Amino acid sequence: MYIKIKRLIDIILSFIGLIVLSPIFLILIIAIKIDSKGPVLFKQKRVGINKIHFNILKFRTMRIDTPKDTPTHLLDNPEQYITKMGKFLRKTSLDELPQIWNIFVGHMSIIGPRPALWNQYDLIAERDKYGANDVPPGLTGWAQINGRDELSIEMKAKLDGEYVKRINLWMDVKCFFGSIVSVLKSDGVVEGRTGAKARGKKEIASTKEN
Secondary structure (H helix, E strand, O other), X not given: OHHHHHHHHHHHHHHHHHHHOHXXXXXXXXXXXXXXXXXXXXXXXXXOHHHOEEEEEEEOOEOOOOOOOOOHHHOOOHHHHEOHHHHHHHHHOHHHOOHHHHHHHOOOEEEOOOOOEOOOHHHHHHHHOOOOOOOOOEXXXXXXXXXXXXXXXXXXXXXXXXXXXXXXXXXXXXXXXXHHHHHHHOOOOOOOOOOOOOOOOOEOOOOOOO
């Protein structure tokens, strides 16, 4: 029952968000165009509910000559590819705002496991153990307020599984407000590498573009 209510909440809040945040969208679009050449939006194939692929939307934060479909932490000197505006967008997580549209049309939910890259086979397989691929992916989630980029694949999948097991309105409320706090503090943001909390373990691919 809650899943249906959750979808209704997603539609209402994402619709409101698109309207209320439209001035910020316009400002960011202009800033991105002035800062560097290329499209404003970045599309990337991600894994949705039941492992069905969809194109996630983000504001572009990297140069157009950046290698495609390569996790940021696997790039040689990833900082060289990130634009000046991109650094600001990533630090504040404003690059994720276009995903409000993904939520509105049903590709994603506001709260849920962050959608894996289509080629993050290790993360996808690990999530299968917990049923975390069987719910809509989210703009933010339980793992994002408990480590974000610092988490190993195993830990992230485990946290995603905890969310799936406990999914309810209170859990979503905690994730929502916890995410606001994490963004304001820039908690868990590790550019160019991941898995900082679990050195020696296999690293999780960045959820940022490329």
